[in-house]
Amino acid sequence: MSTSGGDGHGRDGLAVEKSIVLPRQAPPRRTTTSKLITTSSVQLFLTVALVAAVALLPAGSLGSSLVLNSKNCLVQEPLYNITFNLTTLDSDLVHHIKSDIGETFTFDVCDHLKRPCNGVSGGAACLLRQDKSEVLLARESTLQLIDGRLHFNFSGGDACRNGKNYSLDIILMCSYAPEPEPMSVVPYSDDQCNYFIFWRTKHACAPLPERLRANECAVRDPSGHVFNLLPLSQLNHRVPDRNGSHFSVTACKPVHYGHMTMCPIGSSVCHVNDSESDYTKKYHDYGQTDANPTIEDGKLVMNLASAEDKCQNSKIFFECDEAATDFGPEYLGKEGCTHLFTWRTSLACKKREFCAVVDPNSGFVFNMSSLAGKQIKLVEANRTYEFAICKTSDTQCPGSCEISSVNSQTVSLGNINADLQYNITGAPYLRYESGAVCNQSSNVRWSTKIEFICETDKGQTTPPPKVVENTGCELIVQLETELACLRNISCSAMNLSNDRELDLTPLISSQRNYLADVNDTLTAVKNKQQKFFLNVCRPLLSEFGLGCRGGSAACVAEQRPTDKTPTNELSLGYPDASLVVVGDRAHLKYLRGDHCPQDNATDLSTEIEFYCAPKAGHGNPILQEILHDCHYRFEWPTNVICPGVVAEFRPKACEVFNAETGATITLQKIFASGELQVSPSKGSVSEELKRGKIQLCDKNLTALVDYKEQALKVHFTAKDPSCEGTGGNINVNLHVACAASENFEVNEHVPALRDASPVQHVSRTQCIDSHSIAITFRANSGVVG
16 A cells, blocks of 8 residues: 555655545654653653554454445435435536645536646646646546545546556535535645545535524523533544443534444434444444533533433533633443533633633634624614614613614614624624514514624725524624634644544643754754744744744744844744644644745745654654755644543552553542542442542542643542442542642532532642643642642
8 A cells, every 4th residue: 555645755644545545654753751840749740652653544444344436426325324415516617726835726526627727628627836837637526435434536637657647535524514614735745646625514414403403502591691502513522431432422513424423313422332343333322412502400511312222311511611622521421321421611601701702612712892882773675773782872772673764663673792602603793682572473582693704805994784684583683893803723623534633722822932942953053043933823922022023923033142132033934824634743834924035035934743742741843954945844742632541540559550651640649548538428328428538549440641631531430329320339530630720629510429420520730841740739628638
């Protein structure tokens, strides 16, 4: 099998085996050695051996591949008899997409190009080079469904080299976003023969049940606060079941149908039996999607009933965590006929800024407070509407109204609030509810939804608001504003070889810039005493007199030992391009820097390659080479994109041991005498819970090192014979996490411990440095000494 994807020269990033797109294997990379950090109270050293490459698997989990071909853009998969109809992607205008180096790909699916390419008529895909030369990439395209992954295989292009022809693969991925998402070209080398494009579209999804097609996945609590969880529907989350298989979990929308994720229609919790080769027995519905969350005993929850097995239901508890971006759900255990999960997210937090909302995926804050109090009037179809943003001044319309043109009387279309929300399309919005009665027979009342749309055409005047819908007792208004523009690029990308997201958001720094190391071979750079400052997906911080152009994400400056103030700064680029995955590495490019001193016709630019190195901690960038004196290439070993590692628990020594590195975590150094102290439960028949002291060392612990969260996750069960639903056990998840402050929280999902409630203990501890984690365990309120 060729692992170069076609030309054998290295930077293709993808390989093909049995028509499956997979990453090439990269050679082992040099890693940064971690230091052991010691404090007066305890040491916790988390390291794992370097994972050099992602294993290449044959099609199908055990080699049995499900491959279907189609010539007419229609393909029916056999598990659920779903017909994927891609004919709507056919376009008379032809699809155009630019690569990151400015070359243009032109193609049509289900049809042929209307104009010749490189002198050939009737082709299917064409590449326009920067020098205006053309390459015919394909004469035909075939729609293929391979192990759940839809993709168009374009073949029969011009001759490339070594007997190979040019080709193009377009990989389709499910997206429930109502608006089309831009396609992306996988970065490629100049001498490449095979090209790859990712296309996220609703046409690659299994059918949505009717009840989920327009759900907003929101609930209002008794105080009037609205919790909106719809942004959690954008990704599938892989959650281990502790028995060698896993769950695929989403919220608000079903699990996205895709490669090795062929889950039953409408399920948000899908159990995947990883040892089963028969696809008809591999995927099981453990919970149909709940259209909206509910509030039970003050907890934000979703109840998901299985349509397949009455004793395989699921329940998700959503816990407030302001720092969470996209941590995903965790499995608590099974209670009776219900599998329990907990999901920490900022969307479950009640405390929020006035007229502002956080994008939970990027951490970006949309803030409309500068528009607060503004009264807006607009006329649409001979009707006059008036509404305010977040707060109102003295007016006869406290929210949203329709004003009669005859007698100027007003009809309320919703009461004002400042609860800015965020939806799956990335557009923040306000919803005003409880207006005048709209439908007398059903007693339905008017509501207004004000959507804030990014102002793309920044002329001298802002376009006026417009009514986009006035049906079904709901008024929908769109208002263009620069405040709705997401200035931050995406800092995560999907690795399609293993359907795992690589997320660099933990590396985004709001406190300091990263100072890069320099490879010892670059003696000229060292002689110049140049320093390289970087941030990840965001502009540099203004510190230490660094004077690069504002908005730069990378900067080079001279900094001499006698004078620490940087001089002769040059911008190495801006964070304009989102993260992409090539092979097993994540690539980030900063473009449009200052003019290159050696070539004024070229701008300085930066490329950073992130790779998994468990020993590196957050890691640090390393300058590896400077191409043509203008392009700076860094490598960044980091563990935040490494998969979690299951460690061995040794009960006699009460320690967690990582066999790959020999690192040991002694729990008795974190918890005095190995005891986890909780509030005493006098009604429990368990002596441990009566005393409020749970002995960890005699439990059957499951320990997971989670690099993305910089946390150690421990699961065990505590005996309590009164817990009938769980066989006399209480499920406990102990989460020791890295944070800026120290505290101890206990979240009990129902009030009484003896009611078989799962308990989650969360300890947030001080991060010592970027290379290793030394955790000091101290608790509030004297819970732990």
